Amino acid sequence: MDSIYNSRKEREKEARKTLILDAAARILSEKDYYEATLDEIAAEAELAKGTLYNYFKDKQDIFESLIARGHTCFEEVLTKTLCEPESLESLIRNILVRLIKVVEENKYMVRLIFYAGAHLSDNEFTMMMKDLTTKWHEASQSLAKVMGQFKETEGLAPEELHTAALLIFAAIDRIIKMSFCNGESCPPKDIDNYVRLLHRSVCTEKTI
Amino acid sequence: MDSIYNSRKEREKEARKTLILDAAARILSEKDYYEATLDEIAAEAELAKGTLYNYFKDKQDIFESLIARGHTCFEEVLTKTLCEPESLESLIRNILVRLIKVVEENKYMVRLIFYAGAHLSDNEFTMMMKDLTTKWHEASQSLAKVMGQFKETEGLAPEELHTAALLIFAAIDRIIKMSFCNGESCPPKDIDNYVRLLHRSVCTEKTI
Amino acid sequence: MDSIYNSRKEREKEARKTLILDAAARILSEKDYYEATLDEIAAEAELAKGTLYNYFKDKQDIFESLIARGHTCFEEVLTKTLCEPESLESLIRNILVRLIKVVEENKYMVRLIFYAGAHLSDNEFTMMMKDLTTKWHEASQSLAKVMGQFKETEGLAPEELHTAALLIFAAIDRIIKMSFCNGESCPPKDIDNYVRLLHRSVCTEKTI
Amino acid sequence: MDSIYNSRKEREKEARKTLILDAAARILSEKDYYEATLDEIAAEAELAKGTLYNYFKDKQDIFESLIARGHTCFEEVLTKTLCEPESLESLIRNILVRLIKVVEENKYMVRLIFYAGAHLSDNEFTMMMKDLTTKWHEASQSLAKVMGQFKETEGLAPEELHTAALLIFAAIDRIIKMSFCNGESCPPKDIDNYVRLLHRSVCTEKTI
DNA sequence: CATGAATGAGCATTCATTCAT
DNA sequence: AATGAATGAATGCTCATTCAT
Known part of the structure; x- marks a missing residue:
């Protein structure tokens, strides 16, 4: 009882x-x-x-909890997407589209993702960034691992694959940042361009 | 007199x-x-x-002036780099290396680049982002134009080239963000990886 | 509850x-x-x-509330005095004596009455003065109405009665202003003089 | 030289x-x-x-000089008016009309006359008011003396005449105060009323 | 646990006054 | 004598945090 x-x-x-x-x-x-x-x-x-x-505990605590929640949400979508690898291109597209969607549906995340920590002192900021970096690296590892299973990426060194994953996240960052201010989503055509470029960046055989 | x-x-x-x-x-x-x-x-x-x-005029004015200065500095390095196009790969490498160097040498720019406007109200923030977006687009246009002069990129549509330029900036963003917290620069090997990936992303002929 | x-x-x-x-x-x-x-x-x-x-809300709000309180206090005394009309002369005397007493007992009102709004911008000042003027007019109307009931004032036009009421208030203003700096009240003899003059000003029959 | x-x-x-x-x-x-x-x-x-x-010497000094100038101006007009005594009624009318005109033509005097000293500390304020009171008394004496020369005022005690002069100034104060906010002058009809009332207040014989 | 009144340190901004040129 | 940049004390207002009820 x-x-x-x-x-x-x-x-x-x-x-x-x-x-x-x-x-x-x-x-x-x-x-x-x-x-x-x-x-x-x-x-x-x-x-x-x-x-x-x-x-x-205090104001800070509220916001850290919120950031943590945001990351959990992100990771869940990422993990789920990594479980359904159809083709390399559709994998990249899905990751782009879904993660961007998560953010667009939770506008507050934009500030949290880009500005989380803007108010921290140098030390706290550094620590927070370390934490974030670690998370991004873990996510990249997962993504790199799945991408490595496709034969298009055969010629890539593991670290190159890892960097490729980070580049995908970088693209997401930028797309969100640039579309955020218009109030409108990134046009599908632009997404297509990103997908094509990112796909090509990891293709060692000439397929496109 | x-x-x-x-x-x-x-x-x-x-x-x-x-x-x-x-x-x-x-x-x-x-x-x-x-x-x-x-x-x-x-x-x-x-x-x-x-x-x-x-x-x-006020506190805000000081910070806006500082942001403007940061952007001017950025643009100058970019413009200078675009004037010396040796090869596509070295162009990409130079842009990455030099812009990252500018930021690392002016540590305050990290906060300005990533957090500029973090304190603004929704409306002001939006306006500022619009302004920044415009600047990035202009920079991307310049970069895209120069990249388009290399024959490796012959098969790319103009918009795809533009997106490719944005992807390069996205990479810079991320490299700075991730290296910022270590106090150490991004390892040359990682830079190499980024250069290779970005180069490959715009190459329509199989050269690598 | x-x-x-x-x-x-x-x-x-x-x-x-x-x-x-x-x-x-x-x-x-x-x-x-x-x-x-x-x-x-x-x-x-x-x-x-x-x-x-x-x-x-802010500093201004405090002072406006204080001014409002002062006026309420004034009006209450005035209203009460108007309800006990013995003779025209005693009415005038009572109004003079009692209103002056209110102010002398609440020294802060002197500044409020004379300087209320001294710090306002031209526009705010004008608006406040309009408001005050309205209040004085209302008070004058009430006073004029009561004075009009005495047969000594029979020959006066309504507007002249109204002006007479304003003249009584003017006298109060001046008495307060001039006695304020001595720290001593206006001598009864002076009050007598004012009462006599004000009474005579509204008497159309020769009684004095 | x-x-x-x-x-x-x-x-x-x-x-x-x-x-x-x-x-x-x-x-x-x-x-x-x-x-x-x-x-x-x-x-x-x-x-x-x-x-x-x-x-x-300082800001205060500027404003005190300005107040002094305002009073000098006032006194000059008053003195000049007192030199042309036609009839008692026209004397009162002239004083009212001319002094009001002086103020209306020098709008800044309103603030100086009514708010001069609004910012002073209690002690300074008291001293200034004493000074002003003295000046008003002097002016009243002059006015009383001239009014006393008319036979209508024969029955009035000297102090009553003095008070009558103060009442005239009080009326001026109020007229200015009330007309100030409208941006328009006091209507001639109201002035007429004031003149009639003030005249009657000093008339011991029944002439009106 | 929930409340919200009280707290008071902290900050941007203003402006009379000074003084080197 | 004229200037106007520099000064810094002074002040209204905010807001995270506490605590008595």
Whole structure:
């Protein structure tokens, strides 16, 4: 009974945290770390400001949790996409399209992805970037591994494949950044161009 | 005599602005917009706080000027590099190496490039991004044009060339981002990989 | 219960506002809008500076509220006096004596009455003056109406009665202004003179 | 030669002071003491800010000089009017009309007359008011003396006459205050009413 | 646990005054 | 005498955090 009670409590606690993070995400779609005030987030979450401190250590904590959530979401989509390798080209296309879609559907992630940490001190910033870099490297490893299974990439060294994966992520970064300001998605034709270029970049045989 | 007098004054005014921007740049290497206070910048510039307002409208103005300076610097290096097209591969390599060097030598630019505008409201942010996007497009056009002169790229549509140029910038973004936190430059071997991949992405004939 | 709870909260909120306004009034007795700082007012109210902002939008708001309070106070005394019309002369005397007393007992009102708006921009100033003028006109109308009921004023046109009421207020203004600096009240003999003159100004029959 | 030189110098100095005061007056028509900055006044006077300090001790000094000038102007008009006593009624009318005209033609005087000293500390304010009170008393004495020469006022005690003079000034105050905000002058009909009331207030014989 | 009033350190900005040229 | 760049004290306002209820 105790354990059940606890687990209900825990579930409720988790639900509250989610509620707060959702509110924070909505605010973050329009403001950055310093412009988003706890007053706003509390109001958006329909909670008192003091209540936030029952679930998060401080403002920073809220935003780090949100960043973590964003990355988890990203990774899930990535992992899922890597499990359905049809062709190398469609793999690249799927990764591009789906990850971009995730971001476009969660506008707040743009700020989190590009500006996460903009407010950190040099040291904290460095540590955060290290953490991010590690995550990107892990993701790249996974992607590189799957790409390596296609025969078009036979001639590539493992590190080159890894770099190729990073280049794909780089393309995603840029597409999001450039389409973000128009309010419109990146045109399919541009996506096609990116896909073709990225595909060609890892093809050692002349197929295109 | 009047014009000479005026020009001396103007030069002195410009020198002071530079002095302040240099100070701001140094502070900006370690702090972001909100953490960097005018007190610090004034102290760093060895001027009274009020003096800053003789040269810049407000805090925002200082940072916008700094961003503008960063972009000018970037563009100059890019333009210079585009004037010496030896081979397609060396062109790509030069752009990568030199632009990365510019940033590494001006550490503050990292924050400016990635976080410029992180503090802006949604509207201001959008406008700034639009401006940046335009600049990137212009730079891409120039780069695409030069790349198009090499016969390896003969089979590429103009828009594909343009996208290829954007992909090169995307790579630079990512290299800077990832190497930034280590304090060490991107290893030459990784650069080699990027160059090879980017080169291959625009080669329509099988040469590699 | 809810309504009781709310009303307690509201009462407490109102009490705090009063507390702050009282503090502001004390400061305002000695300083003007620009010299009175929020630090001082907060200290006088024994509250933190930030607390003031929980009850008033900004500095301006505090002072406008104080002015409003002053006018309400004025109007109440005026209304009460108009309800007890014994004779025309005693009416005039009562208005003079009581309104002057209100101001002397609330020294801060002197500045508010004479300098309310001294710090406003031309436009705001004009608007405020319009508002004040309206209030004075209303008060004059009430006073004129009561004065018109006495047969001594029979020969006066309505507009002349109205002007006569304004003249009474003008006298009050001046008495306050001139006695303010001595720290002593206007001598009763002077009041007598004003009463006699003002009475005579509205008497169309020769009674004095 | 020396004295001539000095007097030219002095005249030039005086001219500069006038230039500055004129500029200050123009600014003061639209702003109050705190809103009017020395930068503005210097710009309006087409002089450098530092130059102001060659002619006036500080900001306060400029404004005190301006107030003094305003009073001198007032007194001149008053004195001149008192020299042409036709009838008691026309005397009162002339004083009202001319003094109001002076102010309407020098809008800045409104702020100076009503708000002069709004920014002063309690002590300075009191001293200034004492000074002003003295001046008003002197002016009232002069006016009372002239009014006393008309036989309509025969029955009035000297102090009552003095108070009557103050009442006339009070009326002027109020007329200016109330017409100030409309941008239009006080309608002649209202002036007529004031004149009639003020005249009647000092008439001990039944003539009206 | 939830609340939200109170806190007060922190910051951008203004402006009278000074002084070297 | 004239200049105007430099100064820096002063101030209104914000907002993360605390804590009594």
